[in-house]
Amino acid sequence: MDANDSKRTLSCTSHVCVNNPHLNALKDDILYHFSLGTGTHNLPAMFGDVKFVCVGGSPWRMKSFIEYIAAELRMEDPKSDYPNICAGTDRYAMYKVGPVLSVSHGMGIPSIAIMLHELIKLLHHASCTDVTIIRIGTSGGIGLEPGTVVVTKQSVDATFLPKFEQVILGKTVVRNTDLDQKLAQELLQCSKELNKFETVIGNTMCTLDFYEGQARLDGAFCSYTVKEKQDYLNKANDAGVCNIEMESSVFAAMCKLSGLQAAVVCVTLLDRLKGDQLSSSHEVLQSYQQRPQILVGYYIKKQLKALAKGC
Amino acid sequence: MDANDSKRTLSCTSHVCVNNPHLNALKDDILYHFSLGTGTHNLPAMFGDVKFVCVGGSPWRMKSFIEYIAAELRMEDPKSDYPNICAGTDRYAMYKVGPVLSVSHGMGIPSIAIMLHELIKLLHHASCTDVTIIRIGTSGGIGLEPGTVVVTKQSVDATFLPKFEQVILGKTVVRNTDLDQKLAQELLQCSKELNKFETVIGNTMCTLDFYEGQARLDGAFCSYTVKEKQDYLNKANDAGVCNIEMESSVFAAMCKLSGLQAAVVCVTLLDRLKGDQLSSSHEVLQSYQQRPQILVGYYIKKQLKALAKGC
Numbered sequence: 103m104d105a106n107d108s109k110r111t112l113s114c115t116s117h118v119c120v121n122n123p124h125l126n127a128l129k130d131d132i133l134y135h136f137s138l139g140t141g142t143h144n145l146p147a148m149f150g151d152v153k154f155v156c157v158g159g160s161p162w163r164m165k166s167f168i169e170y171i172a173a174e175l176r177m178e179d180p181k182s183d184y185p186n187i188c189a190g191t192d193r194y195a196m197y198k199v200g201p202v203l204s205v206s207h208g209m210g211i212p213s214i215a216i217m218l219h220e221l222i223k224l225l226h227h228a229s230c231t232d233v234t235i236i237r238i239g240t241s242g243g244i245g246l247e248p249g250t251v252v253v254t255k256q257s258v259d260a261t262f263l264p265k266f267e268q269v270i271l272g273k274t275v276v277r278n279t280d281l282d283q284k285l286a287q288e289l290l291q292c293s294k295e296l297n298k299f300e301t302v303i304g305n306t307m308c309t310l311d312f313y314e315g316q317a318r319l320d321g322a323f324c325s326y327t328v329k330e331k332q333d334y335l336n337k338a339n340d341a342g343v344c345n346i347e348m349e350s351s352v353f354a355a356m357c358k359l360s361g362l363q364a365a366v367v368c369v370t371l372l373d374r375l376k377g378d379q380l381s382s383s384h385e386v387l388q389s390y391q392q393r394p395q396i397l398v399g400y401y402i403k404k405q406l407k408a409l410a411k412g413c
Numbered sequence: 414m415d416a417n418d419s420k421r422t423l424s425c426t427s428h429v430c431v432n433n434p435h436l437n438a439l440k441d442d443i444l445y446h447f448s449l450g451t452g453t454h455n456l457p458a459m460f461g462d463v464k465f466v467c468v469g470g471s472p473w474r475m476k477s478f479i480e481y482i483a484a485e486l487r488m489e490d491p492k493s494d495y496p497n498i499c500a501g502t503d504r505y506a507m508y509k510v511g512p513v514l515s516v517s518h519g520m521g522i523p524s525i526a527i528m529l530h531e532l533i534k535l536l537h538h539a540s541c542t543d544v545t546i547i548r549i550g551t552s553g554g555i556g557l558e559p560g561t562v563v564v565t566k567q568s569v570d571a572t573f574l575p576k577f578e579q580v581i582l583g584k585t586v587v588r589n590t591d592l593d594q595k596l597a598q599e600l601l602q603c604s605k606e607l608n609k610f611e612t613v614i615g616n617t618m619c620t621l622d623f624y625e626g627q628a629r630l631d632g633a634f635c636s637y638t639v640k641e642k643q644d645y646l647n648k649a650n651d652a653g654v655c656n657i658e659m660e661s662s663v664f665a666a667m668c669k670l671s672g673l674q675a676a677v678v679c680v681t682l683l684d685r686l687k688g689d690q691l692s693s694s695h696e697v698l699q700s701y702q703q704r705p706q707i708l709v710g711y712y713i714k715k716q717l718k719a720l721a722k723g724c
Contacts, residue, residue, distance in 0.1 A: 120633045120634070121633065121634040121635070121636075122630070122631075122632060122633060122634055122635040123635070124630040124631065124635055124639070125631065125635075128631060128690070131631065131690075132690050132691065132692065134690070134691050135623075159504075160503050160504065161503050162503045192471050192472050192473045193470075193471070193520065208519045208520055208521075208524055209504065209519055209523060209524045209527060210519075210521050210522065210523025210524045210526075210527075211521065211523060211621065212520060212521025212522060212523065212524070212620075212621050212622055212623070212626075212659055213519055213520045213521045213523070213524050215521075215621075215622050215623070215624075216520060216521075216622075216623045216624070218633070219623070219624045219632045219633045219634075220633075222633035223632075223633050226633070260580045260582075260583045261583045262583075268622070268625060268626070269571045269620065269621060269622070269625075269626050270625045270626070270628075270636065270637065271571075271628055271637055271641060271642070271645040272571045272572045272573075272645065309523075309580070310522065310523050310526075310580055311523055311526050311527075311579070311580070312446075312523070312526070312527045312530070313526075313527070313530045314579060314580075314581045315523075315579070315580050315581070317581075317582055319433070319435040320433075320435065320436065320439060320442065321433060321530045321534075322431045322432065322433060322529070322530045322531075322533035322534050322537070322667070322670075322671060323431070323432040323433055323530075323667075323670055323671075324432070324433035324434070324435055324436075325432075325581065326581065326582055328435070330582060331582070334582040334583065348523055356633070356634075359633075359634055360633060360634075379439070379442075379443050379445070380443065380445050381443065
């Protein structure tokens with residue numbers, strides 16, 4: 103933990119922690135994959151008011167999220183089409199409206215990890231306080247009706263254990279994947295108030311691969327039988343796994359290390375106990391994908407109303 | 414191996430192998446992350462003539478590669494701006510000119526693995542033969558002048574061993590990361606003929622992370638000293654590691670399993686023994702990034718000339 107810890111105790115606000123003594127020695131910090139930096143951009147002026155960060159795999163979805171949230175918060179700018187703040191690179195896309203930042207992270211643990219390293223540094227350099235971060239994504243469900251939204255209780259690995267293994271200098275370090283349980287309950291409550299779709303709290307399995315890693319039968323390679331696949335998914339079900347995706351474990355671990363209140367909200371696009379291929383129509387899949395953003399939009403609006411009332 | 418093996422022996426052409434008996438049971442195969450499928454697209458008509466596939470992380474770079482190759486092969490279409498074949502999704506971008514396919518893969522092993530599963534199935538469904546696949550990318554160098562191009566001999570993990578660990582149904586399976594040594598030598602020879610920049614053959618370390626996983630001192634978290642970092646990179650140097658990137662191991666493993674002739678050609682953007690941040694100017698970094706495409710473009714032109722002569 104860095105010097106922010108003492109600030110936090112004094113002011114009761116929560117700063118975004120970096121955990122790296124070497125950063126102080128840098129003259130400028132280049133956030134290469136965002137095409138931003140402390141020497142080229144006034145990060146406190148650009149991002150100091152951020153209170154909510156939403157991240158998701160697809161750049162299109164994260165742009166549509168910022169348009170949705172702007173309308174919900176009545177902060178639309180009719181002259182603007184919400185420019186991509188990271189327009190100097192095609193690695194990630196970033197959009198902002200008021201206190202809400204929307205960032206894409208690509209697919210898989212390495213891709214979201216690069217983004218999170220640079221996002222955490224960005225929020226730290228910008229002196230942001232009391233930031234909530236929510237991953238909104240898609241997933242395969244286990245024993246759930248397609249379209250169900252899962253708020254992650256614990257992110258577990260392919261052996262159903264709640265841990266993330268980070269390799270540092272060739273050695274494996276195990277990190278905790280706890281998420282904020284109060285935030286998860288608040289999101290579930292929001293879904294009840296919205297009353298538009300089913301939402302559950304459950305464990306999320308995070309894998310390194312979409313095909314063999316998730317026991318699919320439709321990859322380029324498959325060395326197991328239908329029964330072996332079914333047995334594995336049934337075991338996951340028994341271990342409380344409600345859905346499978348590819349980013350939640352490192353997201354949980356890194357947010358915890360940096361003191362960010364974090365949640366994972368993913369819609370299930372299919373029931374993996376019944377199949378592998380995403381064969382629903384484009385329109386149905388699109389409407390499912392909007393559910394996490396509707397839920398998180400409602401949550402943000404509610405929080406901002408509470409803040410405005412001084413609660 | 415599937416039925417293509419017998420065809421290969423008979424005809425002396427090499428088919429792209431899928432290694433999955435369940436695929437035959439699928440009525441249609443939906444290549445979800447390409448927004449393509451056997452039920453919706455005539456894959457043999459669209460892709461049957463493909464002989465060279467080039468893949469790289471950035472969609473912009475893969476578009477610029479197809480423009481470059483079109484000009485090199487004098488196959489420019491003045492009316493076309495090379496439409497993205499995967500325009501129905503933002504997960505990957507794909508471009509084609511003549512026998513050359515250019516596909517983006519995002520960052521990290523999981524992201525390239527999803528793309529490769531669907532690419533291998535695409536080439537298989539399209540009945541492509543004698544396909545060469547080359548990853549053109551960027552990397553951090555070890556003890557090399559920035560701008561040096563590295564053709565990978567072996568892809569090694571963070572402990573410098575030539576293996577890729579694939580998790581299948583919760584169990585770890587170790588896969589071989591051999592690349593085509595003849596192709597690597599041919600690429601080195603092409604660089605000599607071009608005589609425009611330094612190219613070497615060496616081992617490439619493939620990591621799951623850009624910051625802690627590559628011993629950088631400038632991530633959001635860092636628990637090691639400058640000396641520990643330096644010792645680790647020196648050990649990598651001693652093990653023959655010339656550069657570090659994030660996709661080569663699964664690329665080598667999957668291409669080997671599917672019978673694709675494969676190479677990895679990455680430029681080094683900095684010498685990691687001297688620093689961590691990419692502080693060269695945008696123009697210098699851009700010119701470095703063009704080197705793998707210049708080398709691979711030269712190789713493809715040479716191969717096509719040889720084929721035209723009936724060699």
